[in-house]
Amino acid sequence: MARAIGILGYVLLVSGFIFIVFGYGSVLxxxxxxxxxxxxxxxxxWNFISVCVTLAPGYLLIRLSEKLRSSD
Incomplete structure (x- = not known):
């Protein structure tokens, strides 16, 4: 279960980075x-807050998966 949460976290984190870079590119x-x-x-x-909100779910899921793995 921890591995699936970690994979989902990395997927969300990478997609968040792609979303942010795409947004900056479109503004440019x-x-x-x-x-x-x-x-x-x-x-x-406001930009700092929006970046944090975009990346937070992935980061928190990665931290949760690490905590679940260490408790095993």
Missing amino acids: YFEGFAKLQEVMSPFNV
């Missing part, structure tokens, strides 16, 4: 480099 293509800099600004808290 449609809005330009200046807008991409605005989106990726360290002062843009």
Whole structure:
């Protein structure tokens, strides 16, 4: 069971990274480099929150699978 949870976690984490990179690429293509800099600004808290929300399920499932494996 822990292995299946770990695999699902990695799938969600990789798909989240792909989703984020695709989003940045589409901003660059449609809005330009200046807008991409605005989106990726360290002062843009909403972008940071959305990245964390996107990657959190995969990360938490990986941590859960590691915890389940260590308890065996």
